[in-house]
Amino acid sequence: MTTAERENLKFLLSMAAGGLLSGHARAIAGPLREAALAAAQHSLPKLHGDLRPEFDTGVVFCGRGPFFSDDDLAVLDRESLAYRARAERFHDHYVASGAPIARELALSQAVNDYLASQVGPVLPTYKANYLYYDEPGLGIDPHVDKDEFSLNVLTMLEHRPDRRQSELILYPPGQDALHIHLEPGESLVFFADSVTHQRTRTVTGEAIRLVSFGYRTIGSAA
Template sequence: MSAPTLVDRLSHLSTELTAAERENLKFLLSMAAGGLLSGHARAVPEELRAVALATAQRSLPRLHGGVRPAFETGVVFLGRGPFFSEEDIAALDAESRRYRERAERFHDHYVASGAPLARELALSTKVHDFLVSQVGPVLPTHKANYLYYDEPGLGIDPHVDKDEFSLNVLTMLQHSPEDRHSELILHPPEQDALRVHLAPGESLVFFADSVTHQRTRTVAGETVRLVSFGYRTIGSV
């Protein structure tokens, strides 16, 4: 029998932690992965940096007691979702525009929560049934946020999300102008970065608590507006 790796040891450690302690461990691993992806620790030899990054990234999905479905990239679905009609997208677009003035800055972007239509659709059977068909039982977390990147320099550094967004349904409502600069990037373990460019109305469903991801910075005149629904896979510890 081969000796347990550090990933195995971290996975075993997570089974002995409380939910709060496990969230802290995930935060530390996320910070480690994000820092390495952002170019920190340049003084460390490249080979060692690669091992450290792979260890952090491969450990993140293992913090869930083996209930996270196996995946290569963390992407569950990408494209025009069958769970939203044209009318749904138009209504979300209109509501997100109205809620922009209520949005509050959260680090380097703006967030508006509590919008009634977004919350209603987040709890809809259409979205729920689709997710169940893809990954098995899930629970809505009642988290429905409009996200705004509409000032120069807004974005998010590499990170993973909290458990309430373990499964994220992210839908683009506006990205203008056509000459885009900001982009969503997923960093699957030991793979090339996955650059995701959503057209308005398209959705990305992915394991946001297990795959490091980021949004690169906006430039002057650029606007990115999205809606994000959070779900939890049943059995997550």
Template sequence: MASAEEASALVQRLSQLSTDLTAAERENLKFLLSMAAGGVLSGHAQHIPEDLRKSALGATQHSLPKLIAGAREKFPTGVVFHGRGPFLTDEEREALDRESRSCRPRAERFLDHYVASGAPVARDISLSGPIRAFLTESVGPIAPTRRANYLYYDEPGLGIDPHVDKDEFSLNILTMLEHRSSGPQRSELILHPPGREAMRFHLQPGESLVFFADSVTHQRTRTVADEAIRLVSFGYRTLGGTHE
């Protein structure tokens, strides 16, 4: 079993290594660490002794935020905000709800969920002054990616395995528009902050989660029969960090 000191030393070595890498090389390293963490969290490494799995998961989880310094140090769980965001009006939430319904027929399957991009209302709201002001005040300078996607989980078995997002989609505003289910078992969003218990979110319609999607492993558990979820996701890139 790797000791705590050895795991900590590995985290520091990976962090130091990342300072000498290009952006593309750092992205590849982050992808490999994400895949390693996701494999352990998804149960795909049962052949490895449990103590070694825990050490490996801890090392990868702690390493991911260190590959991208800056504002993340203020948010050890990766969560910037959770609740009914002051950056969206009720009218904007209603407009997003209407547009997401109208976009469902053209949504395309991406892995284990459906995505509709290029929706004008979502794009314009993602670029709004209140959102940019809120994010800038919370985490510092940001650059909109102009990526505003509607996400649909409305068939049994849809979800997303543990992963982290690319650097260009480093900060995510995820807003629930609808979550219908007929039983007690429901899909949930789970974040896996380093060194902490998993954080489970059951967003209510109109609630948002703002988090660093590029440095904290996250997943959506699988939907069950008679369950349907509609979300809108706004992506931003943080600026001014040590490696950015």
């Protein structure tokens, strides 16, 4: 299968899984919906062959990452605030790209060494995006990411107020959904191109800022 063919198939499987999880197939009998969802979810990591030999939930790490210092997080926080005015709306959230500090840290030896220790050699994709969900109703429906974020290092910079509505949900194949609640400074490292995930909608007064770094495992574009 060529890279283009694999990407097209991944897109179709992602659309199928996302639509089923979002309730767009209610006219289909329940058992058939469940079978179709299971087939789509199990097929997504298999598109990568032996590169996902121990694929379970798709989560590599969740918590306070050893690859970021307090100073790293502080400068990311400041830069994300400065770049909010440059962010452009992408579907139902805002994205700012091209920030120099974020890009520099995405290429840092500390991050690359940690990822290599967990999943084997990786290639940075030079994708480092600040993400903003700071208006009511922002979020992302169930989907999988493109190859640029095959392996996603997603770090929370701010989530306010203390009582929060929006959350990140992962739907690993054959398992219960994972509800991820990151505190500021915590990171989720996961195979975002292989496990369906979503961010539920924000409510009035809620604001979220994150930074997302993209990587490929060696051979994932083959």
